[in-house]
Amino acid sequence: MQIGLVGLSSSGKTTIFKCLTGINQTLKKTGLDRGKVEVGVAKVEDPRLDQLAKIYQPKKIVPAEITYFDIPILDPTGNNQLAISGQYLNQLQLADAFVQVIRAFEDPSIPHPEGVVNPNRDIEIIRAELVLSDLLILEKRSDKVKELLKSSKGAERERVMKEQVFLENLKEGLENETPHMMKSLNSEETRFIANYNLLAAKPIITVVNVDDGQLEDNIEIDLTKNHFQELAGHSCVIFNAKLEAELMQMSQTEQQEFRETLGLGHSCLHQLTKATLDIMDMGTFLTVGSDEVRAWLIKNNQSAVSAARKIHSDIERGFIRAEVIGYDDFMSHGSMTTARKQGLVRSEGKSYPVKDGDIINYLFNV
Ligand SMILES: Nc1nc2c(ncn2[C@@H]2O[C@H](COP(=O)(O)OP(=O)(O)O)[C@@H](O)[C@H]2O)c(=O)[nH]1
Ligand SMILES: [Mg+2]
Structure with a gap:
């Protein structure tokens, strides 16, 4: 990020x-x-890392x-x-x-x-700068779309024409500082706008x-x-x-x-x-051990299998399951063995949505 x-x-x-x-x-x-x-x-x-380090005494703490x-x-x-x-x-x-x-x-x-010094004026200046450069981005895309229109046919031509209309509306919205239609984008328009990579968005x-x-x-x-x-x-x-x-x-x-x-x-x-x-709607999951206690950035609710990629692509590829316990649950017992006995360590599959503060042990096979 x-x-x-x-x-x-x-x-x-x-x-x-x-x-x-x-x-x-x-x-x-x-x-x-x-x-x-x-x-x-x-x-x-992340104070959680320090607490976990007290328990695991790892060689490394990696935030x-x-x-x-x-x-x-x-x-x-x-x-x-x-x-x-x-x-x-x-x-x-x-x-x-x-x-x-x-x-x-x-x-x-x-x-x-x-x-x-005038904070609100400065906010306006920055916004105007971002919008101005977005207009240039859209202008360039418009030129490109005009070219595409010449060479495209059938369904592709229809898509390009839709984009052309969308671009014109978006430019007008930005120029008048009222990009309200942004609120009701359909899936195709959402894809268009993601491609433009606009600064103001x-x-x-x-x-x-x-x-x-x-x-x-x-x-x-x-x-x-x-x-x-x-x-x-x-x-x-x-x-x-x-x-x-x-x-x-x-x-x-x-x-x-x-x-x-x-x-x-x-x-x-x-x-x-x-x-x-x-x-960014992001958080961290944690891994623990005597080697290292570590926090990994994830999008909240990212799937367990894709979160595994953060650690190593082998874990993603060879994913078997994830052993998961929330940080608070773990700390209330202070040891993985006790938590396990209490049945607090869950076995989760690929699609499990990972939460901030989950302590995860991946089981994998390569
Ligand atoms: N009095 C005061 N001076 C500040 C403050 N923040 C930054 N400065 C000073 O303002 C000057 C410009 O800061 P700098 O971080 O270089 O601004 P930049 O041009 O936006 O990167 C420096 O001399 C800073 O020490 C603040 O909160 N109060
Ligand atoms: Mg500076």
């Missing part, structure tokens, strides 16, 4: 990226990293990982041209979802590219980057205008990225103390990885 960080320059993207991926570089005063896409991996905090990239896409280009193009567009299209970083903090020493998590004093304030963020997000999903988290980055430099104990003293909630890493899993 890959998540793209987007936002105007000096909104705090790189600061957040470092909080997530732990790349320990000196935080710069201004966004001088213009032009470079950075890719890093965030380890999903699930989410890839984030920091893309300086909306940094001002100095000429009012479309900022998203070429390699940036390709990179953004690779994302499964976006984290849009919206600046709410005031700091006269860090100029805002638009002059003044990806799920989006909004980070409102605030200053200390603002944490308690009510910052009114308006996410309602984004019609696509009603369908693709959106969520919102609020924290002070700069402070989070400073806390990241401290030891675990120190960090804990500071969080309590300052009345801060979970870390930026925790909040964002959680929001990412939630919006």
Whole structure:
């Protein structure tokens, strides 16, 4: 899973990226990293792994990982041209979802590219940029469809004609910022739209980057205008990225103390990885043993056999059955032997929908 960080320059993207991926570089005063896409991996905090490790004393504890990239896409280009193009567009299209970083903090020493701080305007700017580049994607597809129409016949020609009408409606909807028909897509249209890989149709998590004093304030963020997000999903988290980055430099104990003293909630890493899993409808299943205790990313309710592929394609191919116990059930007994005796370890087949927190032992044959 890959998540793209987007936002105007000096909104705090790189600061957040470092909080997530732990790349320990000196935080710069201004966004001088213009032009470079950075890719890093965030380890999903999971207290269940620590508890299981106490029981199994494994050689390795391996948390699930989410890839984030920091893309300086909306940094001002100095000429009012479309900022998203070429390699940036390709990179953004690779994302499964976006984290849009919206600046709410005031700091006269860090100029805002638009002059003044205004979170709702920035949300609009980002949305407009995404929609603009989507229109270009649709324009290109329209040209292609016109070509296809010349050469296609029969049922294929009918399909192409349907797509042409769909494209025109979609473009009109996007131009007028009312892609309402998105709500009633039929299966064919759903396939069309999946192929276009539109940016505005990806799920989006909004980070409102605030200053200390603002944490308690009510910052009114308006996410309602984004019609696509009603369908693709959106969520919102609020924290002070700069402070989070400073806390990241401290030891675990120190960090804990500071969080309590300052009345801060979970870390930026925790909040964002959680929001990412939630919006993608993903979770983790767990494997245990004396070698390693490990969390594996899955789509919630993914079939046991396809989840096995995460570990190894041999397990998927040679799948016999999965021995499954929920984390809470396991912990209430603290040992697999006892849980087994109590009949809590279930034997599940290929199509079993895997749940977050399932501890799985695959039996397979290759
Ligand atoms: N005061 C304050 N400064 C911040 C906050 N978040 C980021 N900054 C500062 O804003 C500047 C730009 O941040 P950066 O992460 O590079 O923004 P980017 O251009 O979006 O990547 C840096 O000097 C950060 O230290 C915040 O919450 N409060
Ligand atoms: Mg940056």
